[in-house]
Amino acid sequence: MLIATRNFFLSLLLISSLFCQTPLAKSSLPISDSQVRKNKIQCYADIDSGLWGWSCKSSTVARENCALRCLSPACYELIYESDPLEEGEIDLIRSQEYKYCMHKLSVGESLEGVKGAFSN
Numbered sequence: 001m002l003i004a005t006r007n008f009f010l011s012l013l014l015i016s017s018l019f020c021q022t023p024l025a026k027s028s029l030p031i032s033d034s035q036v037r038k039n040k041i042q043c044y045a046d047i048d049s050g051l052w053g054w055s056c057k058s059s060t061v062a063r064e065n066c067a068l069r070c071l072s073p074a075c076y077e078l079i080y081e082s083d084p085l086e087e088g089e090i091d092l093i094r095s096q097e098y099k100y101c102m103h104k105l106s107v108g109e110s111l112e113g114v115k116g117a118f119s120n
Contacts, residue, residue, distance in 0.1 A: 028107070029106075029107070030103045030106045030107050031102055031103065031105075031106035036071070036099075036102065039071055040067055040071050043066075043067045043070035043071050044063070044067055046070060047063055047066050047067060047070070052066050052070065059087065060087070061084075061085050061086060061087045061088075061089070064085055065080065065084045065085055068080060068085075068098065071102070072098075072101065072102050072105065074101070074105060074111065075098050075101035075102050075105065075111075075114075076098075078101055078111055078114060078115055079094050079097050079098045079101060079114075079115060080094065080098070093118045093119060096117075096118045097114055097115060097116075097117055097118055100114055100117055100118070101114045
């Protein structure tokens with residue numbers, strides 16, 4: 001019973017995350033900063049409500065990593081998944097790469113060349 005409930009919850013989470021990605025669907029206009037902020041606020045609300053599980057509420061940095069994953073799973077995977085943010089870390093280069101990734105996704109462009117685009 002517990003496994004079935006967990007599988008149902010994970011399925012529901014996956015389906016809801018697909019709907020959250022609608023603003024990043026192919027468009028002639030890139031996603032705006034205000035839309036990104038609005039979507040991120042909704043991600044924080046989902047995390048705070050427990051929808052993303054306890055691990056996403058365990059620390060400030062865990063919450064931020066989950067919010068970035070919620071906002072754009074594809075960009076999170078490309079930029080942060082292999083090296084998530086750590087406590088106290090401020091990574092301006094990866095932050096710019098993430099925003100660039102979201103921009104490219106929103107207009108339907110390839111993500112090739114995003115990682116490392118802002119490196120020296």
